[in-house]
Amino acid sequence: MLSYRQLQSGLGRRGPHLFSDFGRISSNTGGSVGAHAPKYLRSTGTRFASSNAAPKFGSSSMFVGLAGLLGLATVGVLLIPTVNVKAPTETTQGHASAVEIKKAIADLQTALPGEVVTGSICVDMSGMDQIIEIHADDGDLVCQAGARWEDINQALHDKGIPLFFPLDPGPGATIGGMIGTGCSGTNAVRYGTARGEWFLNVTVVLPNGKVIKTRRRARKSAAGFDTTQLFIGAEGTLGIVTEATLRLAPVIPTKVAVAQFPTVQNAVNAVQEILNSPDGPHIQCVELLDNKMMEAINAAGLVSRPYPVSDSLFLKLQGTDISIKQTAGMVQQVFKKHGSYHFEFAATEEEAAEMWENRKYALMSTISAGGEGARVWTTDVCVPVSRLPELVYETKKDLESVGLDKTTIVGHVGDGNFHALIVFNSDEQLPKVSDAVHRLVHRAIALDGTCTGEHGIGVGKKEYMYDELSDDTVELMKTIKAAIDPLDIMNPDKLYPDKPADRKH
Ligand SMILES: Cc1cc2nc3c(=O)[nH]c(=O)nc-3n(C[C@H](O)[C@H](O)[C@H](O)COP(=O)(O)OP(=O)(O)OC[C@H]3O[C@@H](n4cnc5c(N)ncnc54)[C@H](O)[C@@H]3O)c2cc1C
16 A cells, blocks of 8 residues: 555656645645745746755745845855755755855846846755754753754654654644744644744844844743744744744643544534533544545545545544543544544554544645546635634535535634645636635635635735735734835745735735
8 A cells, every 4th residue: 555655756746736825836846935936936937945856845945035135145154054046957056155146046047038037045944954952851942943843753752752842734844934834733722823832932034134032941931022923924024043942742642533424514513512621621633524535535545444425523632541531432422412423443553643644644635536637726714613614615515616526625623724625627727716715715704714724825815914904904014024124035025915906806
């Protein structure tokens, strides 16, 4: 049987197939690089950062405008560890000063007249991936910004330290990118998001070249307001994070279960009752996978035996044996009350790992089940949990009405956050997909939700910021940006919307 990782790299060889609200995710750049690259760079075919043949999720990166390079001269020499400027014909790689970077871009502009129009450079942080200090007694760790969350947890495990970092976004995500997006993941229902206090401090290179550390390592501090938070969710627009201190949590034994429900409404009602009960804190994760997603998982063929095809919940319960037993009893009772007709615990560690992989690699299953030439546009929104069934119901109806009926839905249901993985086959279908995403976002905002629960704004969702946050709140964000980065050199064009009149939809 193929593993999900083999499936992931096999799909990579099929050519560009992944889209997000930010645009095409090319199969031979780091997934996230393509995801956030300004359109004019992608459309020229110019590649930045990783040159691996297989998709490499999370080669964390950001763009810096040429205009700011002189101001960043010191930073270029001291803190940009690897700068890859790669075009089809040319690669510049290694430690680079601002002057060298400027020359590389000028050379590219000569080699490809009319193609490299921005003069932006891409800073690849993936080489800065070291864990610098582990303070097991204090329950924290200092690492560089290119370190990946899975590698950090593996290193702690290998050293026999019974602690872990509980933010778990996509496979291969790096600490710098996780700070940039204000990420979360399946553990958020128990541990919260990057906007909690999981980052005790960050070291940041500001656009003016100064290097600041936002706080010391103490667990809490009342010394002024929280400048660490300024950089969480800033999408690299306020500075380059080079180092962070992460708070760690104790590893607690878990058990994985899956249950089927007749409708999303039944599943959500059950989840709300459980989370609000005294046993609620023993729920580490609770994930919704709709009937189409379950069909795709079975069709992708990476399951020992097929799942029943209906709206399902995947859960992780955590605690001591006694508390897991007690919580499991309560969960089964509540599920039954809300119409669940099938409930199953993973009997072994291997079964538990397989069940959770089925959830974690839902995107790969969707692409694979979509057949030859299938492409997927991923998008996420978040609403108050009680509004989730209405949002899912209306969205599925809408997507089916325009023929996008292979779409799968995966939700962090305990947080009211869901991802639509919209399957389509051709460029001609792109406007239809884009319109459907637009309607989904407006539906979420109308339900007192947000245009993105965790993936961020990038360039693709800027236009919704005024609707969601109000003119005055957006103006406050722009004021902060202008104060910290007056020359607009850090990730220009991202996050901050143009005037409302310039909206596309
Ligand atoms: C299969 C799959 C599942 C996913 N599931 C989840 C999920 O459950 N939850 C979730 O939150 N996300 C999820 N994601 C999205 C993704 O994992 C997160 O957005 C993650 O935080 C991105 O990390 P990255 O290292 O790839 O960052 P990138 O995409 O490279 O960068 C993200 C942003 O941060 C900026 N940035 C990067 N490094 C730095 C730095 N050092 N300093 C300042 N700014 C920087 C970038 O410029 C960019 O604006 C998923 C993605 C995939 C492909």
